[in-house]
Amino acid sequence: MPENIMMRKMLDDDIGEVSLPPGYILTRLGLNDANDLSSLYNAAFGFDFQTPQWTIKEMLNNPEVKAVYGIKCGGKLVATAAIRVVPKLYGDTPELHWVASHPDYRGQGLGKAIVLHTLHEMKQMGFKDVLLITQPERLPAIKLYLSLGFVPEVKNDEEKQLWDEIHKKLGN
Numbered sequence: 001m002p003e004n005i006m007m008r009k010m011l012d013d014d015i016g017e018v019s020l021p022p023g024y025i026l027t028r029l030g031l032n033d034a035n036d037l038s039s040l041y042n043a044a045f046g047f048d049f050q051t052p053q054w055t056i057k058e059m060l061n062n063p064e065v066k067a068v069y070g071i072k073c074g075g076k077l078v079a080t081a082a083i084r085v086v087p088k089l090y091g092d093t094p095e096l097h098w099v100a101s102h103p104d105y106r107g108q109g110l111g112k113a114i115v116l117h118t119l120h121e122m123k124q125m126g127f128k129d130v131l132l133i134t135q136p137e138r139l140p141a142i143k144l145y146l147s148l149g150f151v152p153e154v155k156n157d158e159e160k161q162l163w164d165e166i167h168k169k170l171g172n
């Protein structure tokens with residue numbers, strides 16, 4: 001993937017309510033979820049590096065990752081998002097990290113629910129704002145983030161042009 005782009009949001013009083021379809025539950029994931037989380041990443045992103053071992057090292061057992069959340073339905077993990085804190089890169093601002101929902105379960109509000117839940121948890125932890133890194137081609141994700149109040153970070157002409165193209169594609 002070529003460029004990374006960044007978005008930010010204040011964690012104010014108006015984050016929005018989490019709503020799940022019946023039968024779905026929100027939970028915090030642990031080491032026992034490594035295989036399921038790896039399968040979900042593979043299904044959602046189609047990369048080949050997100051093995052169970054990678055998932056443990058980079059996510060479930062990584063001191064920078066403060067929490068990994070999931071939505072389960074009948075025991076199956078169908079959506080996820082995480083909180084990563086890297087002071088060297090982003091100071092006190094946490095990163096909304098590796099957001100995904102399973103392709104068979106999209107369009108039901110699970111992406112929105114897992115992001116909102118993660119934002120509420122960040123606020124509970126005392127964080128004042130949040131950032132995320134994504135790529136211009138991830139239009140469904142960008143549309144979701146914009147709808148939840150994330151604002152593009154535009155630091156130069158190149159980024160402005162990227163965002164102009166994204167808004168055009170989204171019909172904004």
Ligand SMILES: CC(C)(COP(=O)(O)OP(=O)(O)OC[C@H]1O[C@@H](n2cnc3c(N)ncnc32)[C@H](O)[C@@H]1OP(=O)(O)O)[C@@H](O)C(=O)NCCC(=O)NCCS
Nearest residue numbers: 099100101106107108109110111112134138140141143144
């Ligand atoms: C982005 C992603 C998590 C959305 O998951 P989802 O479960 O389908 O999301 P929701 O059903 O909650 O949709 C919420 C909003 O996202 C946007 N959205 C979701 N799918 C979309 C699509 N195919 N096209 C355009 N917008 C879309 C819409 O704004 C939608 O709100 P609406 O239904 O009121 O129009 C999912 O598409 C995904 O996992 N993508 C691949 C991985 C990825 O790109 N992750 C983000 C990395 S930064």
